[in-house]
Structure formats: structure tokens, C-alpha cells
Amino acid sequence: MNKRKIVFISIAFVAIIYTIYSYFSPSNDGKIYLTTKVTKGNFINEVVTSGEAQSTSLKKINGPENLRKFRLREIKIQDLVPEGTIVKKGDYVGRLDPSDVNEQIIDARLNLEGAEAKYTQQQLDTTLSLKQERNALKDLSFNMEETKLELKQSTYEPPATIKKLENNLEKLVRDFNEKKENYKIKKRQANAKMVEVGTRVSKIRKELENLLDLLKSFTIYSNGNGMITYIREWNGAKKKVGSSISPWDPSIASLPDLTKMESKTYANEVDIRKIKKGLPVKVGFDAFPDVELNGVVTDVANVGENKRGSDIKVFQVLIKLTESDTNIRPGMTTSNRILTFEKKDVLSIPLEAVFSKDSITYVYTKAGFSINKKEVKIGNANNDAVIIEKGLTENDIVYLNKPEGLEKEKIITLN
Missing domain, CATH: 1.10.287 (Helix Hairpins)
Known part of the structure; x- marks a missing residue:
């Protein structure tokens, strides 16, 4: 067979392949389709929230506790050491306004x-x-x-x-x-x-x-050793110079136990249904990106409260840290990943690959040079992916965006 005949046969073979592919593949008019493989592994669902670190055990530093005896109602804080100051017992902490x-x-x-x-x-x-x-x-x-x-x-x-x-x-x-x-x-x-x-x-x-x-x-001294943290008032603002103390709440600062810490966070109405006491949590800290400590949910509020500046209802969640780190301080911003669901050795695909029609859930799968619409049975989902219980196997290729020209194609149903 001479070279010329071989070239013609090769060109004809390529033309036939292209014709078959063009016939069985939808026209994309230059559109790019994204695909991914069905993966198998551990599937988790997490609720991610931001919060604030605080101590579960602290010693309050109080001003005079007999103000009512002298008919004094509100006394302003005239001076206060900076928050985070390390003090020993007997060290100066602050001073109250003596005018009255x-x-x-x-x-x-x-x-x-x-x-x-x-x-x-x-x-x-x-x-x-x-x-x-x-x-x-x-x-x-x-x-x-x-x-x-x-x-x-x-x-x-x-x-x-x-x-x-x-x-x-x-x-x-x-x-x-x-x-x-x-x-x-x-x-x-x-x-x-x-x-x-x-x-x-x-x-x-x-x-x-x-x-x-x-x-x-009216000159306040520390009643113990530790790091000064400011007390929060009823409205959430910290007491500082210019704030007031009263006979009912004479505290001006506190000395937290840094070995007993928790993260106070809030979850929205949708996520709160997934959160229960005892769930494990991974707690990170904005100030120390490399630090991540284990925690556990210890309290979930039953009654919601309005988020400040919004009508959105949020629910308070307390997370106890089961580990400690000397760098962590009260008031630091925390990122909390609450593990609400985990299942091992399951198939999963991105949420973008799942479509539905008439109560049938299906995906677009690649089958050689063609694309099939295939029904699947799904399980639990998180913010990114969903479990495939039936209809696909590991390494099957699915489309992340809907291919054009296949709207009227029949869905291959499950047996």
C-alpha cells in the first residue's frame, strides 16, 4: 500500500470519527462544559460560624460594694489600665470619679x-x-x-x-x-x-x-494574678473609661482563667436545627491562623434573639474548648466548624451537577462520545456536595452545567 493511499484512509477515518461525535454530541456553539468525577470517601456536613473567645471561669474586680448605703447610684470610671495588662495581686487597676x-x-x-x-x-x-x-x-x-x-x-x-x-x-x-x-x-x-x-x-x-x-x-487594686479583661455591659459594650458602675453591678474588670475557655457564637434559624449538644467542633482564631483547637457544643439556645441592626433571628451557641493554647485571649474572634454529620466511604458529587424535573433527580453523565440523562438517588448534602446513594459509580464523569440540546432527552430511570 503506497503512502498516498494510507493518507487518504487516515483522513477518511478521522472524518468518520468526527461525524459520529458531532452526531451524538450536542452542539455547544462554542460553550465550554465543566465536568467532574464521582468521588468516594468520607462525607461531612459542617455549620461554619464566627464567634468570640471568652473564659468560662473568671474573677471579677469590683469597685465599692456599699454604694447604696451612701445613696450613690452611678459612679463613672475615671481611669482604667489597658485591656490585656498582666497584673499581680495588689497592682493598680483603675480609679472611680470621686466628685459625688x-x-x-x-x-x-x-x-x-x-x-x-x-x-x-x-x-x-x-x-x-x-x-x-x-x-x-x-x-x-x-x-x-x-x-x-x-x-x-x-x-x-x-x-x-x-x-x-x-x-x-x-x-x-x-x-x-x-x-x-x-x-x-x-x-x-x-x-x-x-x-x-x-x-x-x-x-x-x-x-x-x-x-x-x-x-x-475608689482606687481599685487587683484581687489576684492574671490578665485584665473588660467587663461587658447589658448592651454588649465593654466597660471603659467614662462608663459607670452601680450598686447592683460594681464590677469594672475581670481576671479570666485562660485554661478554661469557650467560644460564644450565633447560628441562624436554618443551621440551628442541625446543632445539638455534644457535637464536635474545630475552633480557629483569626489572630492565629495556624492554631486550631478541638471543642464541643455545650449549650444551644432554645429562644432566638434579634441580630443587632437587623430583623434576623439568631440563636446563641456555646462551644467549650477541650484544648488550651497560651496565645488565646478572651475577646479574640473565632471561626467555628461544627460537625453536624459524617459518613464514611460514600459517593458524592458537587451540588451543581444535580438537576431535577417532576420530582425526579438526575445528572448528565458522559458515556463515550455521548451524554446521558440519568436518574440518581441522593442522600445528605452540605454546602458544596451531595451523597449519591444509587445511580452512579466511582469515577463516573458528570457535567457541572447543563448541556444544551438535551432538554427533551429521556431520563434513564433507576431499576
Whole structure:
């Protein structure tokens, strides 16, 4: 066979192959079709959320706890060490605004001065009054002695004179005894009055001492060793300089236990149905991309709450870290991959390869030079892929986008 004949036969063979391929393949008009193989392996479904690291065990650093006693409702934080500061027990943490306490101290000092002046005045009045009473008793006592002497010397006087002296003496004795009783009563009254004004002085002095002690407690020191973290208020904002403490919540900072950490996150209404206590979690940290710790779901909220700035309902999920890392700090942003489903040695394909019509789920598979529409039975799905329970085998090639010209092709159903 000469070379010319071989060339003609080759060209004819290629033309026949091209004709067959063109006949059995849909016209794509230059369109590119993406394909992928059916893979076999472990299939997982994860819910991915972002959250915040926090300690499950912390010691609060509080301001004065007796603010209500001094009628103080809201006290502003005047100074606070930066969050993340490492402190030891007794180290300075912050200071509260003393303005309201200083006003009460000034009032207490003025009240104390007035009470002490009143005490001194009462003391002088009492001394003078009792001195006058004692002098009156002495005068009566002298008059009684003089009358007794006159009565003694009146032995030879007329009976009327003697009787008169006896009556005078009896009257003086009666006046003396009455004056003596009055003196005792007035002394008790003076003592009671002195006790009253003295008690007021002591009370105001004690209030002043308490206020001065309270003022000292406005400088806050650490009650333990650790790293300072800021306390969150009811609205989620952190307490900082300019924030306030109250008698009901006197805390200004905390010392978390960094060996007992958790991730607080929120899931939407769709994903929350998949999340249950005990599910394993992989927790990553934006600040340390190379760090990934194991965790477990410990709490799933039953009631949703509105996401801030939106009407979307979210549900709180708490994830306990079962491992620890010295680099992790409260407040760090976390990425949480919650494993909700896992099945081993199953077939799966991307979601884009699955189509449906009249409740029949099917795929486009490559069969030599042609394309078949084939029914499949699917199982669980995640955000990227779906399990194929029946209809395909490993390494089968499926199309990720719908080939044109095959809409009316019959679907090959499952047996």
C-alpha cells in the first residue's frame, strides 16, 4: 500500500470519527462544559460560624460594694489600665470619679463642725445651770444652819418666837430637800441632753470616717494574678473609661482563667436545627491562623434573639474548648466548624451537577462520545456536595452545567 493511499484512509477515518461525535454530541456553539468525577470517601456536613473567645471561669474586680448605703447610684470610671495588662495581686487597676463622694465629705465636715459647736454650747449651759443649782443648795444649807443656831439660842425667848423659828427651819429643810431632788432631776436631764448631742457628734464623725474610707476604695487594686479583661455591659459594650458602675453591678474588670475557655457564637434559624449538644467542633482564631483547637457544643439556645441592626433571628451557641493554647485571649474572634454529620466511604458529587424535573433527580453523565440523562438517588448534602446513594459509580464523569440540546432527552430511570 503506497503512502498516498494510507493518507487518504487516515483522513477518511478521522472524518468518520468526527461525524459520529458531532452526531451524538450536542452542539455547544462554542460553550465550554465543566465536568467532574464521582468521588468516594468520607462525607461531612459542617455549620461554619464566627464567634468570640471568652473564659468560662473568671474573677471579677469590683469597685465599692456599699454604694447604696451612701445613696450613690452611678459612679463613672475615671481611669482604667489597658485591656490585656498582666497584673499581680495588689497592682493598680483603675480609679472611680470621686466628685459625688467629695461633696458628701464636705457636707459631713460642715455638719460635724456644727454638731461639735452645739455639743460645746450644751456642755457650757449644763455646767452653768448645775453650778447655779449647787449654789442654791449651799445657800439653803447655810440658812438652815443659821436658823438652827437661832433656835438653839432662843431657849428663853417667848414661845411665839420659838415657834416661828421652828416653822422657818421646817420650811428651809423642806425647800432644801425639794431643791436637792430637783437638782438630781436636772442633772439627769443635762446628762441625757449631753448624750443626745454627743451621739449626734459621734454619728456624724463615723459617717465622715466611712466616707473617707469609701474615697480610698475608689482606687481599685487587683484581687489576684492574671490578665485584665473588660467587663461587658447589658448592651454588649465593654466597660471603659467614662462608663459607670452601680450598686447592683460594681464590677469594672475581670481576671479570666485562660485554661478554661469557650467560644460564644450565633447560628441562624436554618443551621440551628442541625446543632445539638455534644457535637464536635474545630475552633480557629483569626489572630492565629495556624492554631486550631478541638471543642464541643455545650449549650444551644432554645429562644432566638434579634441580630443587632437587623430583623434576623439568631440563636446563641456555646462551644467549650477541650484544648488550651497560651496565645488565646478572651475577646479574640473565632471561626467555628461544627460537625453536624459524617459518613464514611460514600459517593458524592458537587451540588451543581444535580438537576431535577417532576420530582425526579438526575445528572448528565458522559458515556463515550455521548451524554446521558440519568436518574440518581441522593442522600445528605452540605454546602458544596451531595451523597449519591444509587445511580452512579466511582469515577463516573458528570457535567457541572447543563448541556444544551438535551432538554427533551429521556431520563434513564433507576431499576
